[in-house]
Amino acid sequence: MARGTAFRQHRAYQSADQRLGAFNATARAAAPGGGAFGPAKAALLARHVRDACDGLDGVADGIVANRAACTAERTRLESLRCVDGVDAGDTCLSDAQLAVVNAWTADHAFQGSNATYSSKGYALSGNEDDPSGFGLWATGNGDVRQSGYFVMQDSTVQYYLAKDPKADSLGYTPWDRNPQALDAMAALNDATDPDIGAFIAHGGKLIVWQGGSDAALSVDSTIDYMMQMARAVGPERAAAATRFYVAPGVNHCGGGVGPDQTDLLVALDRWVMENAAPATLLAEKFDAEGAPVQSLPLCQYPLYPQYAGPPNDAAASKKAANFICVAPQSDGS
Ligand SMILES: [Ca+2]
Known part of the structure; x- marks a missing residue:
């Protein structure tokens, strides 16, 4: 009992609910005026990752099985950057579009009153061109308001954090501006205790x-x-x-x-x-x-x-x- 209590007090929570803060970060990056990420850009990204990583498992079959070897050093996403970071069609990513990918792959941490809530980033899989995967969840296939991330973080901001049904979730930042609300949400929803x-x-x-x-x-x-x-x-x-x-x-x-x-x-x-x-x-x-x-x-x-x-x-x-x-x-x- 004492050991478990001490463990809980000192760990940083791997929080299910703070996944929604990561959703918010990616949705804001992909919002209109930012890096809207349509199917052609997703295809470019996926092809680039597969070129770097698909064969590392012994066969170029569209599946990146050796995920540990598919490192940022191998994928070198910066090589996809458009000249001066300005969108120039389907063969490169603008700075705003690279920011979408960076928000998606980055780890995020949010500060509650007495705990830090963290969420790990997403690994590039080479399957970002799947409209039922990355497109469905992260980018809305070019319309972020159609994405799973937007929908879930939107209601979270409105009903858990801002407590205002009219709140603009895409303008809600930082995610931990209301630490008490984060704590309350985690207490209600998180099922992340590792001590089984x-x-x-x-x-x-x-x-x-x-x-x-x-x-x-x-x-x-x-x-x-x-x-x-x-x-x-x-x-x-x-x-x-x-x-x-x-x-x-x-x-x-x-x-x-x-x-x-x-x-x-x-x-x-x-x-x-x-x-x-x-x-x-x-x-x-x-x-x-x-x-x-x-x-x-x-x-x-x-x-x-x-x-x-x-x-x-x-x-x-x-x-x-x-x-x-x-x-x-x-x-x-
Ligand atoms: Ca493969």
């Missing part, structure tokens, strides 16, 4: 899964939570009772270019009922008729699926048997 020791002691098993191209929730925030959790309960207990998977190329909860279907319920059931702890699982993608069209091993984080099949063989690169789960190298390659 009581759950584990009760015999609970936990499988955490997330799409690697999730544009709604930051994968790096989930990674951060899982690391906090392992520290809180101890690495041995975490290894014995929890599993964490990131599905490359998969959007929020499903969809995207990557294989998005894994039967996690069966894996959990076998773990609980037969004591068969899950290791590498199978991720599949199905067409509209329900026929399997692609598969990948679903590797335990931080492992990723690296292609080990015949080169230049499109059919082989869609079969899980031709991939192995490997750890990213410490040098990021």
Whole structure:
């Protein structure tokens, strides 16, 4: 009890609600007069990231599976900058458009009365051209008021923070101008306590899964939570009772270019009922008729699926048997 209390007092919260502050930052950057980010710009960004990172997992298949190697040093977004930062068409990004990407990928921290609320940025996935991913959530495919971020941060400003239904959320900055309101919102909504020791002691098993191209929730925030959790309960207990998977190329909860279907319920059931702890699982993608069209091993984080099949063989690169789960190298390659 005392240990848990001390832990809570000293940690910076990885706050679910402060994700909305990150939404606000990106929405403000993409607002009219700023860096409206339409499909052509998203296509440019995605192609640039894929050129830098897609092949790092052994196959250029539109899926950046080796996310750890896809660093800012590799992607060098500054090379996309238009001359003098002024928009010059679909082959470059203006300074205002680069500011949208920077707001999206940056970590954010907001100060409450007695806690700091943080949220990790989003990693570039090379799938920013998916209108149901980055476009749907972050940019509204060129009209930020159509984006998930805008809608969610808008009502948050109006009803939680400013407490004014007419408040202009795109003009609401800084996000932590009302620290007491942030505290109240976190107290009501956050479910971010990493100490799941009581759950584990009760015999609970936990499988955490997330799409690697999730544009709604930051994968790096989930990674951060899982690391906090392992520290809180101890690495041995975490290894014995929890599993964490990131599905490359998969959007929020499903969809995207990557294989998005894994039967996690069966894996959990076998773990609980037969004591068969899950290791590498199978991720599949199905067409509209329900026929399997692609598969990948679903590797335990931080492992990723690296292609080990015949080169230049499109059919082989869609079969899980031709991939192995490997750890990213410490040098990021
Ligand atoms: Ca790839």
